[in-house]
Amino acid sequence: MSEESLAGLAEGIRARRISPVEAVERCLARIRKSDSRFHAFIRLDEEGALGAARALEADAAAGRWRGPLHGVPLGFKDLCHLHGLPTSCGTRTPEYFVSAQECSAARRLLDAGAISLGKLNMTELAMGAFGDNAHHGDVDNPWVAGHAAGGSSSGSAAGVAAGFFAGAVGSDTGGSIRLPAGCCGVVGLKPTYGRVSRAGAMVLSWSMDHLGPLAWTARDAALMLKVMAGSDPADATASRRAVPDYASGIQGGVAGVRIGLPENYFFEGVGEEMAAAVRQAAQQLEDLGARVSEIRVPDPRAMTDVAMLITRAEASTVHARVFRERPQDLQPMVRARLQVGFGISAYDYLQALRLRAKLTRAFVREVFAEVDVLLTPVIPEPAPALAPLKAAAVDEFNARGGRFSRLTRPFNGLGLPALSVPCGFTAAGLPLGFQAVGRPFDESLLLRLGHTYQEAAGWHRRRPLVD
Amino acid sequence: MEESRQQQVELANMAGIIERLAGELALGEEPARFIAALEGLGEDEDEAPRDE
Numbered sequence: 001m002s003e004e005s006l007a008g009l010a011e012g013i014r015a016r017r018i019s020p021v022e023a024v025e026r027c028l029a030r031i032r033k034s035d036s037r038f039h040a041f042i043r044l045d046e047e048g049a050l051g052a053a054r055a056l057e058a059d060a061a062a063g064r065w066r067g068p069l070h071g072v073p074l075g076f077k078d079l080c081h082l083h084g085l086p087t088s089c090g091t092r093t094p095e096y097f098v099s100a101q102e103c104s105a106a107r108r109l110l111d112a113g114a115i116s117l118g119k120l121n122m123t124e125l126a127m128g129a130f131g132d133n134a135h136h137g138d139v140d141n142p143w144v145a146g147h148a149a150g151g152s153s154s155g156s157a158a159g160v161a162a163g164f165f166a167g168a169v170g171s172d173t174g175g176s177i178r179l180p181a182g183c184c185g186v187v188g189l190k191p192t193y194g195r196v197s198r199a200g201a202m203v204l205s206w207s208m209d210h211l212g213p214l215a216w217t218a219r220d221a222a223l224m225l226k227v228m229a230g231s232d233p234a235d236a237t238a239s240r241r242a243v244p245d246y247a248s249g250i251q252g253g254v255a256g257v258r259i260g261l262p263e264n265y266f267f268e269g270v271g272e273e274m275a276a277a278v279r280q281a282a283q284q285l286e287d288l289g290a291r292v293s294e295i296r297v298p299d300p301r302a303m304t305d306v307a308m309l310i311t312r313a314e315a316s317t318v319h320a321r322v323f324r325e326r327p328q329d330l331q332p333m334v335r336a337r338l339q340v341g342f343g344i345s346a347y348d349y350l351q352a353l354r355l356r357a358k359l360t361r362a363f364v365r366e367v368f369a370e371v372d373v374l375l376t377p378v379i380p381e382p383a384p385a386l387a388p389l390k391a392a393a394v395d396e397f398n399a400r401g402g403r404f405s406r407l408t409r410p411f412n413g414l415g416l417p418a419l420s421v422p423c424g425f426t427a428a429g430l431p432l433g434f435q436a437v438g439r440p441f442d443e444s445l446l447l448r449l450g451h452t453y454q455e456a457a458g459w460h461r462r463r464p465l466v467d
Numbered sequence: 468m469e470e471s472r473q474q475q476v477e478l479a480n481m482a483g484i485i486e487r488l489a490g491e492l493a494l495g496e497e498p499a500r501f502i503a504a505l506e507g508l509g510e511d512e513d514e515a516p517r518d519e
Contacts, residue, residue, distance in 0.1 A: 306484075309481045343475075343478045348481065351492070355488050415505050
């Protein structure tokens with residue numbers, strides 16, 4: 001395994017081929033050289049990272065291993081609260097989010113031996129699909145300069161792709177892990193709702209928020225998820241289900257796995273190169289033993305509308321104070337989105353929550369009686385050029401973001417696990433990607449499918465030239 | 468701060484969609500059944516909607 005991957009780096013540290021200090025210094029050298037272009041970081045914590053690395057190096061020398069991620073450098077979206085570092089949530093206010101509770105998922109990774117390099121750039125308040133940020137700089141796409149990195153976990157995805165860290169934590173309310181993963185050519189996992197605690201992370205929409213890993217490979221994401229997942233007394237929505245060892249069965253292949261390609265909605269209006277790449281990936285999985293068929297799924301537009309309404313209402317409730325007291329601090333597109341939420345009636349919000357339950361039961365029952373995994377494009381088009389997007393009027397910009405996230409948002413409403421996996425490049429060199437969606441809490445199968453595909457297709461061995 | 472014309476249209480559209488879909492809801496439907504669906508708990512079948 002290459003030490004460029006999280007799994008390879010963890011193994012290299014354990015085998016003493018590379019020390020935690022060397023791993024951190026390697027990352028810092030890349031960041032110092034290139035982050036003025038990418039803007040992946042809001043706050044780089046060089047001193048903290050090197051101090052932690054030295055302590056972990058001493059532990060390793062004494063034979064004390066903290067956990068499976070001993071010495072592995074990670075980055076954390078700047079809505080994960082960690083003591084000692086401010087949490088801006090992408091706003092202009094350094095300490096926008098103050099919490100007595102550290103982000104449980106991030107803390108678990110650090111307790112397992114990971115090293116925090118700092119806090120990562122994101123779209124303001126985690127709203128926005130493209131990775132632009134007027135306060136902290138637009139995050140650039142590592143593959144083709146000037147193109148969107150995707151949002152809202154823009155720094156998480158771009159930083160992994162640029163080799164700044166081995167993995168990152170992102171959040172996903174309508175696609176905010178999977179969209180930047182798709183734009184930047186890395187793996188991103190939105191776990192099942194409740195699989196990973198959200199305690200200590202900024203709320204955008206408590207009904208739709210998910211935390212999850214971004215990394216180069218499905219194996220890397222499996223290692224991170226194993227540590228991040230599990231019950232948490234600080235988050236009542238965190239499931240008490242046992243957490244599987246996602247990496248242990250990851251080499252089991254896909255023989256007999258029933259994969260469904262949706263006949264409706266998910267390929268409609270999708271760019272030709274994107275659609276062809278996803279169908280080619282399905283063909284490769286079939287060649288590896290999976291059974292691929294077409295399937296008509298319950299119309300996702302109903303769930304998309306329901307999820308959008310719930311998100312808007314909850315986001316406006318949570319962030320009402322900054323909207324009312326300091327609206328000038330917010331970017332116009334964020335103000336516009338919050339404004340809509342204030343106009344939603346309690347009747348519509350509560351009906352939407354009731355509808356969510358009904359639509360989820362129907363989707364799970366109908367789809368997963370026929371297939372084990374749904375395979376769809378994750379973004380409808382490759383990462384668009386950012387400057388023309390930003391030149392649009394606010395309402396048009398937000399409408400474009402809604403269209404860009406229309407393939408991911410239904411699965412936030414449904415709460416189903418969804419894995420974004422790179423599956424090629426356009427002629428212009430931009431990443432293409434698919435999304436694999438599974439039954440509730442069946443992340444193991446998605447990660448196994450992603451790993452099997454990556455090992456066969458090999459796209460993850462290609463890296464962007466960032467220097 | 469007032470809603471723009473497009474925001475007003477968006478709100479009206481969302482309300483219309485909810486009104487149309489909510490007609491299919493059964494009396495026993497409630498938000499907690501979402502978690503139950505994910506955890507595989509409770510009834511899998513939907514009860515028929517009734518006039519309220």
